[in-house]
Amino acid sequence: MNARRRSADRTETIMQTALDLALEVGYAKLSMEAIAGRAGVGKDTIYRRWPSKGLLFLDSLLSLNQRALDYPDTGDVLADLRQQIHAAVDLLATPPWGPLYRALVGEAQHNPAVAAGLNDRFIQPQADKTVARLRAAQTKGQVSPDFDLELAMAVLSGPLYFQLLITQEPLTHEYVNRILDALFAGLDPRPRP
């Protein structure tokens, strides 16, 4: 086993330990000391790679996202959005990871490095995929040519973050479906054809 391989294994072990411990004690009580101790590495080893608990936990949580939350393209844009958003919600907005993702977003409110990491490593790539999927649909006439694609991520995921972070009510598939229907319908009274 070469050095690069050993380092990758160690990274994996540290992130898995962070996830295990977070499930046991919650985000607030998670500590770099406890992670180092259980992972069998020195604290310095962790701090060399992750300057803070928030950044380590961000990486750990994103490492769960194996399928990279890609959008399918079956030709039915509403069905594809529904499927992708259900997967995102199942991963990050429901137990066991939902409460920990909420805590991480909470940390991003006073820790600019965590906020930047969250955007660079997760939000922006997801936003790019969302725009690409909607642009393909717009080209085929399945999305209104008037819809401002730049706002796609805010409009589609904003109501879900509102449910996750503000009302803190359960984020079910049914809720996602209702939001999507409302966003497709729009507020304007539709002229009768």
Add this chain to the structure above:
Amino acid sequence: MNARRRSADRTETIMQTALDLALEVGYAKLSMEAIAGRAGVGKDTIYRRWPSKGLLFLDSLLSLNQRALDYPDTGDVLADLRQQIHAAVDLLATPPWGPLYRALVGEAQHNPAVAAGLNDRFIQPQADKTVARLRAAQTKGQVSPDFDLELAMAVLSGPLYFQLLITQEPLTHEYVNRILDALFAGLDPRPRP
């Protein structure tokens, strides 16, 4: 000056002191000790009314909302929404209070009492007003009869919370206007009349 009046004055003083100090040191470094000291009251006096810093700061921030963020009803629902949301954004999403409101929402991610207080004292009343204004517009045919009014608050304010809490980009009037236009347009390609 009777006892009730004195108590109201003291409440006012404590909340004003919490706001002043928060502007000076930020939310993270705000302490009940420092507030008590500067307000010239005992810590017990504060804790009797507010069991935590988060709840005191929530009340203090909401006390700024003198105009209660009511919706005008000029007959033009889009203009009315725009005006009310601009006022909300000016109060809670831009400096000086924006960063402190962000911190408070951050606190609500690990403090259930703050989350409940935020919903009971601010979000739910605003949601009720939003639904009432949109229901009046729906009755007049200015909002699509298909639009699910129960989702109004999530759909209208979700994209703004996304900007405030996730991307943390400036929340300008222009951004609000673009979001409103996108929500009125909807994603569905509109049939030509």
